[in-house]
Amino acid sequence: MSEIPDKYNHNTAEERWMKLWEESGIYRWDPTRSREETFVVDTPPPTVSGSLHVGHVFSYTHQDLIVRYQRMRGKNIAFPMGWDDNGLPTERRVQNIFGIRCNPRLPYNPDWKPRRDKDDRDVEEVSRRNFIEACQLVTVEDEAAFEALWRRLGLSVDWNQTYATIDAHCRKISQLSFLDLVEKKQAYQVEAPTMWDIDFQTAVAQAEVEDRERDSFYHDIRFQVEGGGDFVISTTRPELLPACVAVAAHPDDERFKPLFGKNAITPIFQAAVPIVPAEHADPEKGTGILMICTFGDSNDVDFWKKGGLPLKQIIGLQGTLLPVEWGTAPFTTQDPAAAQKAYDELAGQHLKKARARVVEMLAEAGAGVGEPRPTKQFVKFYEKGDRPLEFVSSRQWFIRILEHKEKLLEMSRQIQWHPDHMRLRIEHWIEGLNQDWAVSRQRYFGVAFPVWYPLDAEAQPDYSRPIYADARLLPVDPLSDTPPGYSEDQRHQPNGFTGDPDVMDTWATSSMSPQIMSHWGLDAKRHNRLFPMDVRPQSHEIIRTWAFYTIVKAWMHENTIPWKHVTISGWILDPDRKKMSKSKGNVVTPGHLLEKHSSDSVRYWAARARLGTDTAFDEKVMEQGSKLRTKLFNASKFVLGVMERSGATAGGADQITHPLDLAMAANLCDLVRGSTESFDRFDYAGALAATEDFFWNFCDDYVELVKRRSYEEEDTAGRRSALAALKLGLETLLRLFGPTMPYVTEEIWSWRHPGSIHRASWPSDSEFETGGRIEHPGAYTLAVEVLKKVRMAKTEGKKNLRWPVARLEIVAGADDLKALESVLEDVLQAGAVDPAGVTLTPGEGLSVKATLADNAA
């Protein structure tokens, strides 16, 4: 029992409870309880890119609402927190903050320290290990900022269960995963054309690619046909002319049918290339005949993969044209000297400059036809990149997914998606897959592949005999650790070894987030108590990556789904209905919102948005939350005061016997059932709306109606019933609001209860075993209706609500009159009606006429 404060200051109260919750450990996961008793969340590890966003607050609140409900249902909660700190976003930030760039060939410098005052320095090159240290320095700061925000927001995370995707544990799980996939023949390495970002200098996967519309030009080029004749090709990429390996037209295209089987001669380079039929050639597009180059687009790749054509690799990893020797295969030509002379002007140039020069050459050679024609085209970009992707042949690791489409669809359908239509997104994505998962990246701050390659007598790696790390020794870094059977001095030596220099796609680690938490492969007991998990909360734009890859991994490793449910939060839109994003400059930082409105109010705003629904950022809704918070505080203070007035004590539900109280309790019981059903299907917003609606009516109508009986001096049955019902109402409503407004409900709960409300049990039917049967179910509604009529009369008479009513004439059906009589005393008192002026007349419908007294008495 503590003193009830007069006022509620959300900032001091929230700071206080935040600390108390941590000290008391009420949100800790209990590793001794069984899987059935446990509710496990696959918390999204936020990308620690330094920027905090209201969108974060929005979606993480949704998770917490579900978690807090489950906790009150008695579940042992496993709600961890991870930090996604590896990958390109971190590398980019670190490069900018410290003005550094990674050069993996440099040796580690133990004395080097990152400096933030980079103003007038040139970009500094540092070793991979130094670079990673700089990354870690930044991410630790970012993680602290996130944790502070999460704590203040009231996320009921178990802060003992945290991980960072670059930490040793995550690297170990990621490498274990990789070795398991190698063992299961699901991971393979191949030299093949791969989508390549020339700026980031890395391969990228299909899931990270987006199409962007660009302005472009068709250039018309005349090709000669061997043995006579010519034709014109329209191309947007004339710079690929030296890489042309064939020209193709549709097999049914009468214009070109006679040419199939002959050779065309490329202008300038004078290379003879076959004229072939190809289904993908569209007679309507361009001139109906096109160049096949290695490689201009994915059609070229697909066609080339069918075999029979040489590989003329002219695009280098930096996006410049490679030097080549004309006159030797595959760069055959009828005029080696001329071809070489022309090409030497292009070698070393960036693609864009090469294009311009080729166009000039074509014009000089008379092979350019007319002026370039502007067009729009969709070009593939790495989602974080600025220049178009190129298809470059390189050695990469892949994970087999194309051949498992059916199985992956089946697994996806075993999972329940909320809202359900989000399941279609992953189904369509799986159906549309056209490449295996390219999982290696030519980057530095990431998880290394636990692989080395033996070197032959010429110190060339033998990729057909990779050396895998011993699973017991993970994590390893093949660039500094020595493979089994070798000594470190054999590194890079003839007949020695070399480490795989690549790192894994960041999703290769994030896709293991359930197993990272459960310690798959390391602690079977823990794993079985946490996996498969209950719910994966996430946003919809990463269904094709995070959700998809996690499903892939769980199936490949253990032939199971990773979780039973996926909940998808919507986006926050600014008032113009645009998605909020940093680049648009319309982001609202969440810290000051919590200060200004309180965490409870910001959570209220988030809780009103249903899963999958995009929501406008609206501080008005937060203000509405603040009103609710204040009302909860004031109403609780008052109800407790009434309950405990002059030494009276409110009893249990069995004390509830008065018709009005019985009816209220029955309505409340319905509310509890409805809210429980809503929460069970992750509809926290529906539960909140119903609870809020009930609460305001409880305050305005019910509390007013029972004041008379609760104020009685004698310990009557009527008073006992009123006090017990007030107690039941207050304690039930507080718990229903608990998940949404954890701070203010905890504050109020603490006045009269020893433990946390967040460990209290969720209201259930058994709490509504009242001391009487309901004879007039409509009594409460009727009482409210009559009271409203009385109030209306006072408002229309411009009198205050205490103004006495001289006469009250009620006409109603016989049953309603009976019901009304049972609660009439409460109604008359609440309306300040003179009992002597009341007439009850049987009749049709319900009609109420109130006549105000002349004087205020």
Place this chain on the structure above:
RNA sequence: GGGCGAAUAGCUCAGUUGGUUAGAGCAUCUGCUUUACACGCAGAGGGUCGGGGGUUCGAGUCCCUCUUCGCCCACCA
């Protein structure tokens, strides 16, 4: 080009399986110092439920079609 979702009061949103005069909050207007709360209470005005067809005794709710917006996907010569 294909798919998914959305369109309800000035604004932000509810409207369960089709069923009486379509709801809430904010905003607007009007009253009320009422001893829990003026971040309150009592009221009022405000919507042809995007357009058009159809099914039905009855449609915001089901079917078709169109329009607008958002998102996802698509082979980009």
